[in-house]
Amino acid sequence: MDGYTFRLERPDDYAAVEAVTREAFWNVYKPGCDEHYILHTMRGDPAVIEELNYVCEAPNGEICGHIFYTRTKVVSEDQIVYPVISFGPISVHPACQRLGIGSNLIRISLDKAKEMQFSGVLITGNPQYYHRFGFRQAADYGIVADDGSSFSELMAVELMEHTFASVHGRIWFCQQFSQIDPDALSRFDEQFPPKARMKLQGQLS
Ligand SMILES: CC(C)(COP(=O)(O)OP(=O)(O)OC[C@H]1O[C@@H](n2cnc3c(N)ncnc32)[C@H](O)[C@@H]1OP(=O)(O)O)[C@@H](O)C(=O)NCCC(=O)NCCS
Numbered sequence: 001m002d003g004y005t006f007r008l009e010r011p012d013d014y015a016a017v018e019a020v021t022r023e024a025f026w027n028v029y030k031p032g033c034d035e036h037y038i039l040h041t042m043r044g045d046p047a048v049i050e051e052l053n054y055v056c057e058a059p060n061g062e063i064c065g066h067i068f069y070t071r072t073k074v075v076s077e078d079q080i081v082y083p084v085i086s087f088g089p090i091s092v093h094p095a096c097q098r099l100g101i102g103s104n105l106i107r108i109s110l111d112k113a114k115e116m117q118f119s120g121v122l123i124t125g126n127p128q129y130y131h132r133f134g135f136r137q138a139a140d141y142g143i144v145a146d147d148g149s150s151f152s153e154l155m156a157v158e159l160m161e162h163t164f165a166s167v168h169g170r171i172w173f174c175q176q177f178s179q180i181d182p183d184a185l186s187r188f189d190e191q192f193p194p195k196a197r198m199k200l201q202g203q204l205s
Contacts, residue, residue, distance in 0.1 A: 001100055003059030006108050011064065013055055016063040017091075022192055024091035030205045031197035035089040037185045038176055039068060047071045049085060051116065052109045056092070056101045064096040067105040069113070072122065074143055075163050076169035084156075085118050086173060088125065106133050110159070119163040120169050122156045123148060130155050142168035 009017060018036040025033035042048055056065035066201040067090045074082040087109065092101045110133065113121065122138060123130065134157045139150035143166035148170065158164055 001104070004064075004099070004101060004104075005057045006054055006104055007057065008051070009053040009055045013063055014040075015164075017055060017066045019192060020063055020093050021089055021091040022067060022189075022195075023093050024097075025089065026195055027198050027200055028203070030203050031199050032189070034185055035091070036192075037188050039089065040188060041176050042068075042070070042174070043178070045070075045174070050086075052087070052113055054105050054109050056105060057094075058096065059073075065092040065101040065105055066090070067109050069109065071173050072171065072173050074122070074167050074169045074171050080169070082119075082167045082169070084120050084122050084167070084171070086122050087112060088123055090126075092141050100198075102129075103132075106114065109158070114159045117160075119160050120156055120158045120167070122154070122174075124153050127152050127155060133157065138171065144170055146170050146172050149168065 021039055022033060022036040025035045047070045049071060052067070052069035054067050055063050058064040067087055069085055070088045072084055072086045075085055076082070082120055090102060090105060102122070110121065122133065124131065127135070127137070129176070135155035136157070137152050138144070138154045138156040141156055143156055143164065144150045145154055153172070156164060
């Protein structure tokens with residue numbers, strides 16, 4: 001990790017961050033990806049927590065990693081709203097993966113989130129990777145997806161002790177993550193170097 005530095009993202013990093021995100025996610029979970037476009041559409045949105053969005057700068061000064069946080073909420077059956085936070089996308093350029101950059105981005109930002117007194121974090125991702133940071137299946141805390149389903153990829157970590165003891169309900173992630181206009185995504189993607197969308201084994205869709 002010598003020579004790699006971690007700092008908060010600045011507006012003049014946005015283009016580089018979107019390019020790294022596209023490189024990291026391309027063809028991983030589906031043919032192509034939309035995570036770089038989601039970042040783009042969320043710039044300036046009040047749900048974004050700029051104080052937690054860190055980048056990693058490689059020794060040559062180029063951005064090679066990024067983590068993105070948003071405010072979200074858990075809503076109980078009797079409509080009580082519990083504010084929580086979420087991160088994702090998290091991206092490390094394929095040329096720099098498995099050096100510890102992703103782990104550092106997560107640890108640094110979780111420490112800062114704790115310092116800022118956020119209560120807990122909910123994410124979706126691969127449990128094998130996130131359990132090492134203290135994440136547990138959200139259903140263990142009585143937190144389920146917006147459609148009421150529970151699955152191992154929906155995970156939570158408490159930033160304050162027992163924070164989720166009294167928080168039960170459905171998690172509502174920002175709508176921008178699920179409502180993507182495919183034509184707008186295609187137009188946005190034209191500004192990046194062309195890449196082939198491929199159907200590969202292991203993709204989710
Ligand atoms: C996931 C990602 C951010 C991890 O960053 P990284 O800097 O490569 O990770 P680190 O070097 O900190 O950690 C490497 C460890 O994570 C594991 N790992 C990395 N990506 C993983 C994944 N998607 N699922 C499960 N484990 C993963 C590696 O096997 C390695 O495990 P080991 O230490 O037991 O060998 C990076 O691989 C990436 O950008 N992937 C593509 C985009 C993506 O999938 N983002 C996360 C969406 S949930």
